[in-house]
Structure formats: structure tokens, C-alpha cells
Amino acid sequence: MPQSPHPAPLRLATFLPFRLSVLSNAVSQRIAELYDREFGLSIWQWRVMAVTADTPGISATEIGQRTQMDKVAVSRAVAGLIEMGYLERRPSTDDARRSNLVLTPAGLGIYELIVPLALAEEAQLVTALSDKEQAELARLMGKLAKAASPERDLW
Amino acid sequence: MPQSPHPAPLRLATFLPFRLSVLSNAVSQRIAELYDREFGLSIWQWRVMAVTADTPGISATEIGQRTQMDKVAVSRAVAGLIEMGYLERRPSTDDARRSNLVLTPAGLGIYELIVPLALAEEAQLVTALSDKEQAELARLMGKLAKAASPERDLW
DNA sequence: CGAAATTAGTTACATATGAAACTATATTCT
């Protein structure tokens, strides 16, 4: 009986979780650097701005759901944005615990400046793929997301 | 002239950097939890073990290159593994600054326990995709990696 | 050879992050 001297090989470079992590970090870092350099925003602050622009009056909890941020992270990002004058907290009339969050005019202003830059950065990335490949990638990622957390509906 | 009331839309849910980040986090978290729960290892310690098993006598710097970890992270992971008795530092004879790192028998033992679990976890994930889809995903990720950091050769 | 510049790796410090505790309000249940 062989003593299985080299049981199962595991090459990190072909291991999907590793590759995903490295790729995601490389992409995130590029984008984070852009937001920070140009506007002094963290990625989390940017995410909060994006969903608030999309849904004015959103609550912190809802932001957490949409952005996959935990509530502490949302709380901190919101606090930072308010301090910068980009976000405003409006107490909800029907539930005193929650606030309705809206971008200030200043916030909306820089949001509109960032959007095209963010889209351009993304475009530079996905332009490496044909339209068909982009669609396929989105589809495959959707499947993986479902396999990775079936309970939570990620997107 | 229209006053462009809704300049460019940006839906986070379709924005590639966001999706990549969320997917990668979901996957990493599952795996990290496994390594930590079963063996008390961080993802970084696991990565160090994996490349050291693959290339016994590797140096910290080389580990950093292969795993995309910065040297501080490598240093800390190595220190932890040595403390746990899984890794051994052998001073290099021809360069006193570097150490040749090797797994101890204990380290090799748990490495061999982890590998099948890690592969099983990955399998559970990628089984959502056909072989052909898996290959396609790998190809698309490779293209993106190149577009995201052309300078550094990620894999 | 020997000063200057490089490289391997660690340490220190400042910041980021997550888990758990906490405050305040709302809801449920008897």
C-alpha cells in the first residue's frame, strides 16, 4: 500500500478563493486610491453616497443591506460624510430611532463629479472584455455568489 | 438646453468593482472561518503554509511575491506559525539576512489535514459551474487581472 | 578596500475594523 507521500496538491495560484481575493484587492485598491486622492472619501463613504443618491431618504440599516456593510461601518461612514457636509440626517417622523439620510447639495455636487470618474475607471477595466464576455462574467459571478451565500441574496 | 437633471446613473449592484468585492468577501469569509475554527489559522498564515509546503526553504520575500502579501504581513504570519510550532526558520548559509522556511512535521501534518477541506470547500463553490464555465471564469479573471495591474503579474 | 546604496526582515506607531455592550425607541404579548 502506498503511503501517499504527496497527498493532495494545492497550488495557490489556481485556487479560486485566492484568485478572487487578489483580483478584488487589485481592483479595489485602484478605485479606493482614486476616491481618496480626488475627494478624500473612503470606499465605504462612497458606497453610502451612491445608494443615498439612488434612494434619497434611505435609512442606515437599509444602506447596510444594499452595500453589504455592517451597521458599525455604515454609522462611521455616515458620520464622516455629515462632518464633511455631504450628507444630512433628517429625523423620521414616524420612527424616532431612524434617520432619513439625504445628500446635501454639496454632496450631490461631488457625487456627480465622481460618477463619471468611477464609470471611466470601471470601463478601463472591463474594456479588456468584449460585451459578450462581460455578460458572461456577470452571469458566472452571480452563480458563484449564490453558491457562496445561498441564504443572503447578495445582489 | 436641458439641465441634465440626472447626469449618469450608477447602480452599485451592477458596478463590477463592487460586485467583485462583495463576492470575494463572501467567499473569503467562509474559508477564513473554516481555517480559524478548525485550526486557529488566519488566511495569511494558511497562505504562508501553502506556499511553504509547495516550496520548502522559501524565503519570506518570496512568500510575499507568491501570495501578494506585503512583507509585514508575511513577517507576522511567519512569527505566528513558528510560535504555534508549525514552521521552522533555518538561517541561510549564503545570506545571513534571509531565512529558509520549512514546515515542521506538525505543520506538515495539519497542512495535510487542511488541504482536502480547503479543496472541498472550493469544490462546493465551483460545482455551481460546469467545467467549461470554470475555465471561462479563470480566463476572464486573468484578463481582468491584467487590466487591473498590468505592471504586476498577479499569477 | 571602504563609503554609499540595496535588500531582508522586524518593530513602532497610527489608523481601521469588528464584536459586544449600550442607549433610546418601538413592538409584542399577557
Place this chain on the structure above:
DNA sequence: AGAATATAGTTTCATATGTAACTAATTTCG
């Protein structure tokens, strides 16, 4: 009603992480 439970959001505390400074050994080059 009012006690028990749950929810929104913040604060605290302990840990993780990155940048920069540092030590020690090596290489480069006048």
C-alpha cells in the same frame, strides 16, 4: 397598561493592518 422583547444606531474596546522607521547584512562602485 406595562413588562418583555426587538430594532436603529452609537460607543467602547480589543485586534488587525499599513506606513514608515529601523537593524543588520549585502552589494555596488569609486
